[in-house]
Amino acid sequence: MRLDHATWYEVEAYLKKSPGIIIPTGSTEQHGPMGLIGTDALCVTEISESAGDLAGAYVAPTLAYTPAPFNMKFPGTISVSEPLFEALVEEIVTGLASQGFKYIYFLNGHGANLAPLRRIQDKYETVNIRIKSWWEFETVNALRQEYYGDWEGMHATPSEVAITQAAHRTIEPGLAATPPQKLTAEYMKAHAGDRHGPPDEHRAQFPDGRVGSHSALATPEHGHAILMAAKLALAEDYAAFIS
Numbered sequence: 001m002r003l004d005h006a007t008w009y010e011v012e013a014y015l016k017k018s019p020g021i022i023i024p025t026g027s028t029e030q031h032g033p034m035g036l037i038g039t040d041a042l043c044v045t046e047i048s049e050s051a052g053d054l055a056g057a058y059v060a061p062t063l064a065y066t067p068a069p070f071n072m073k074f075p076g077t078i079s080v081s082e083p084l085f086e087a088l089v090e091e092i093v094t095g096l097a098s099q100g101f102k103y104i105y106f107l108n109g110h111g112a113n114l115a116p117l118r119r120i121q122d123k124y125e126t127v128n129i130r131i132k133s134w135w136e137f138e139t140v141n142a143l144r145q146e147y148y149g150d151w152e153g154m155h156a157t158p159s160e161v162a163i164t165q166a167a168h169r170t171i172e173p174g175l176a177a178t179p180p181q182k183l184t185a186e187y188m189k190a191h192a193g194d195r196h197g198p199p200d201e202h203r204a205q206f207p208d209g210r211v212g213s214h215s216a217l218a219t220p221e222h223g224h225a226i227l228m229a230a231k232l233a234l235a236e237d238y239a240a241f242i243s
């Protein structure tokens, strides 16, 4: 149930029965030769809206302007600073809490959002905040492993590309037809949560934008299966969170 498609009368009635809401957090950044700029935002929007319908939960508009400074040398990327994103999230949480929302579930799709989201989570005692990235759900992760194994990589992952193929459009692989350079375990550990270097360095190191991910393994059929698993997992986790 989309919050932006509701009236305030409906929201007031909803709050008498349920004090919970889902807020999807994505990004607007390059996703390699065959990944859409909005991939992260599109994935969390799709999953949240279908799970929200299932769980009877409102879903707030997706936060798509988020920190992605390392991708700024790729055209189309829009990045805001971490303090700005954090302040925005804080004001959203404060505003919703003042109206009676007590359970706020962030469904995340972009690693760099996690640190600021967690700082907000630590700040509030009267509002319950849960932060989950869609690929963390056990059933979703099992599919990622089954379909792609190590080729899932870190950025422009075949699983996120598959979701956008199922929900939006499929682009010919082009330069992504060949596998990307493989990441070492050390690299993946050091750069978890999108802790990447400066924009020039990042583009020089990953010239086509993929970071260890073989995007071309994605298919719309995979995307439908991942979406279904994510929808069920989120609806279930959200229900547990608000009860």
Ligand code: NI
Residues within 6 Å of the ligand: 031, 039, 040, 109, 110, 155, 156, 157, 160
């Ligand atoms: Ni992404």
